[in-house]
Amino acid sequence: MSKLVFILPDGTAQTVAAIPDTSAMRHAVDNGLPLDADCGGECMCATCHVHVDPGWFNKLEPAEEQEADMLGVVDDPSPTSRLSCRIRMTEKLDGLVLRLPPTHR
Numbered sequence: 001m002s003k004l005v006f007i008l009p010d011g012t013a014q015t016v017a018a019i020p021d022t023s024a025m026r027h028a029v030d031n032g033l034p035l036d037a038d039c040g041g042e043c044m045c046a047t048c049h050v051h052v053d054p055g056w057f058n059k060l061e062p063a064e065e066q067e068a069d070m071l072g073v074v075d076d077p078s079p080t081s082r083l084s085c086r087i088r089m090t091e092k093l094d095g096l097v098l099r100l101p102p103t104h105r
């Protein structure tokens with residue numbers, strides 16, 4: 001089974017089983033990680049913001065316009081910022097590493 005790795009703000013790693021065609025945000029929430037996802041995945045809150053590990057960033061589909069707009073208002077932006085509700089797990093993303101910015105505690 002594919003996996004997804006979250007790095008928490010304190011540096012600890014949590015690996016979860018990846019469910020195909022399910023958002024990375026849903027994996028974080030369902031596994032009790034500190035990620036608010038206030039809008040439930042509608043790309044309207046940016047509280048699901050993550051930093052994609054640089055080695056994985058270019059393997060993701062590019063952000064669409066609405067996501068790019070929302071990324072303009074996140075705290076702790078980085079060059080690899082994405083909204084985790086817009087990242088859908090596929091087999092080619094097996095082992096994807098996402099870091100939760102310090103704002104997620």
Ligand code: FES
Pocket residue numbers: 025037038039040041042043044045046047048049070083084085086
């Ligand atoms: Fe609200 Fe992703 S959950 S933008």
